[in-house]
Amino acid sequence: MVLKQYFNIVWKRIWIPVLLVVVVTAVSLWTQQTPELGYTATMRFIVGIEPERVPGTFNYDGYYAGVSSEYMTDDFAVVVESHAFAKDVNRHLVAMQSSVNVSPGTIKGLFFAEKQHRILTLNLSWGNPDQLAEIGEAIALALQQDGPKYLAQLTTFGGVITMIDPPSSPIPVPTPLTQRLDIPVRVLLALGLGLALTFLLDYLDDQIHQRADLEAMGLTVLAEISKK
Secondary structure: OHHHHHHHHHHHOOHHHHHHHHHHHHHHHHHOOOOOOOEEEEEEEEEEEOOOOOOOOOOOHHHHHHHHHHHHHHHHHHHOOOHHHHHHHHHHHHHOOOOOOOOHHHHOOOEEEEEEOOEEEEEEEEOOHHHHHHHHHHHHHHHHHHHHHHHHHOOOOOEEEEEEEOOOOOEEOOOOHHHHOHHHHHHHHHHHHHHHHHHHHHHHOOOOOOHHHHHHOOOOOOOOOOOO
16 A cells, blocks of 8 residues: 555656656766777786806895895886886887877876785776787887886886786777666666656645545545546
8 A cells, every 4th residue: 555655646647757768878978988998918028137146156146136136116106107118108208200109297297006925917998909910019029128227217227128928909998887886777767867856846736635534534434526
């Protein structure tokens, strides 16, 4: 019986939630912007120190070289975001006869550096797959050819940069889940607001519409006049 009463309350003003859902859906579709398609590529390399090895002898140099490499990876993650590194990347792009020019301010947001032990992973992001492939190649060249210069700036001598995985082929970045659920969430909120307004208006309505309204006031109904 209670569910039937709720249904009657909603049905009496069903136009409210329907209108809100229609308006919110129309406005959301009208103002929705097509997301720019992005691409991503990944590359991994090792930053470390080549330990000195003397044939026929054993020392602890290998241990200290490994420990030093851990600190070098932390520092080098900052180096690849520097303006100097961006200039070297652009220099290699020019040598490759590429039309891409990565400004020093832009390259900071171009990739995300992630480290695991002595392995540094660069996740590159760009809007054009062909340009991203050229940028990845230029970064790999900068790391391999100009790496000793940066290692020297870190007061590290005998340092080496070894490429594990060259830049992967660019792949499209999937649309974020929040963006895909944007319109459905708006529609659900509009529906919830419409139902809430329906019950609020019914609560504020002090008119007598049916027999149950009088019985709720403690009055006895002796007869009813049919609408037909």
